[in-house]
Amino acid sequence: MPLEPAKQQMAEQQHLPLEMCEKKLDVVSGLMELLCIDLEAGEEERKAHKDHAACSKNVLRKQRHWERQLAAKKSKRKEEKQRRRLNRSQEAGANADPAQFTKRVMKAITKERLAEARSTGLKLCVDLSMTDCMSDKEISRLAGQLRRLYGSNKKATRPFHLFLTDLKEDSRLYQECVRMNDGFRNYNMEITEESCLDLFPSDTVVYLTPDAQEALETVDVDKVYVLGGLVDESIQKKLSLTRAAELGIHTARLPIDEYMVKKSNVKNFHSKILAINQVFDILVTFLETGSWTQALQTWFPAGKGYVISPGNSERLLAKTQTLQEE
Numbered sequence: 001m002p003l004e005p006a007k008q009q010m011a012e013q014q015h016l017p018l019e020m021c022e023k024k025l026d027v028v029s030g031l032m033e034l035l036c037i038d039l040e041a042g043e044e045e046r047k048a049h050k051d052h053a054a055c056s057k058n059v060l061r062k063q064r065h066w067e068r069q070l071a072a073k074k075s076k077r078k079e080e081k082q083r084r085r086l087n088r089s090q091e092a093g094a095n096a097d098p099a100q101f102t103k104r105v106m107k108a109i110t111k112e113r114l115a116e117a118r119s120t121g122l123k124l125c126v127d128l129s130m131t132d133c134m135s136d137k138e139i140s141r142l143a144g145q146l147r148r149l150y151g152s153n154k155k156a157t158r159p160f161h162l163f164l165t166d167l168k169e170d171s172r173l174y175q176e177c178v179r180m181n182d183g184f185r186n187y188n189m190e191i192t193e194e195s196c197l198d199l200f201p202s203d204t205v206v207y208l209t210p211d212a213q214e215a216l217e218t219v220d221v222d223k224v225y226v227l228g229g230l231v232d233e234s235i236q237k238k239l240s241l242t243r244a245a246e247l248g249i250h251t252a253r254l255p256i257d258e259y260m261v262k263k264s265n266v267k268n269f270h271s272k273i274l275a276i277n278q279v280f281d282i283l284v285t286f287l288e289t290g291s292w293t294q295a296l297q298t299w300f301p302a303g304k305g306y307v308i309s310p311g312n313s314e315r316l317l318a319k320t321q322t323l324q325e326e
Contacts, residue, residue: 114153114159114188121161123225125165126229126276127195127227127229128164129195129243130239138230138231139173142276143181144180145231146181147184149280153189153284154188156287161190162190163199164189164191165192166194166195167191167192196224196226202249204222204223206252207244207252208227208253208254208279209240209244209253210253210254211240212244214251215253215254216252219286228243254272254274254279254296256272256296259293259308260296261308274304282295282296293308
């Protein structure tokens with residue numbers, strides 16, 4: 001409704017003078033204009049605040065991302081420095097304390113060593129072709145020994161390039177290894193259904209068995225060593241020697257008779273049969289020390305009824321004292 005007729009109508013309804021009605025309408029009109037201005041200003045202010053909040057949130061997100069990148073780079077530089085220091089210490093023969101390095105650094109170093117062993121390390125196979133003659137209990141024990149063998153190789157200064165041969169994925173042993181050993185499928189070793197002779201020339205392979213006639217004198221980098229995948233409870237004797245004869249390859253035994261003697265015990269129990277992880281630990285220690293006496297003394301189980309012979313024990317003591325004096 002136009003303003004003038006509205007004033008006239010208001011004056012007639014309220015019996016007020018026309019001039020007073022005009023003043024009232026002018027006041028109302030002014031208030032409405034101010035209200036519109038306030039609404040527009042509030043909307044602009046809210047929009048500006050929203051834009052500022054969005055901008056601030058984006059800036060904060062970018063800042064947090066930059067801080068995370070900076071922290072990651074700093075951590076990576078620190079870990080790389082620790083890794084180089086540990087490698088230098090070990091190359092120099094120093095005894096570095098692993099406790100001062102982070103778990104992530106140690107894992108990276110181990111991965112590097114195992115990767116290097118694939119191309120330059122000594123090769124060792126575990127022949128798992130004889131598991132059909134083993135009980136479920138023996139299969140379970142063998143799976144545990146394979147886990148410990150792999151753990152020893154990860155800790156070794158000079159790790160082997162490991163092969164699990166004649167191991168099928170549908171076999172009892174494979175399924176037990178997966179069940180018992182976390183990450184078994186990702187072990188840094190070769191797992192194959194082939195035999196050692198499918199992988200290496202027969203003249204380079206040495207089968208380690210306690211029933212061999214010849215004692216192992218040293219560990220040759222040009223040879224491939226094979227351990228028979230059996231356990232102590234196996235009641236069938238000379239299985240590994242028979243397996244080596246079937247393959248037509250050279251055999252050898254640990255030099256137990258050359259460095260150890262039987263000790264007197266109540267049960268008169270003496271055994272040279274070791275778990276595959278124990279044989280492996282002896283080989284690794286011999287590689288690191290060059291001493292069969294030290295390797296056998298460290299890892300040959302006391303319960304087997306053998307001790308280092310007195311002559312070898314005296315030579316080991318003299319060598320240890322010499323090293324300490326140096």
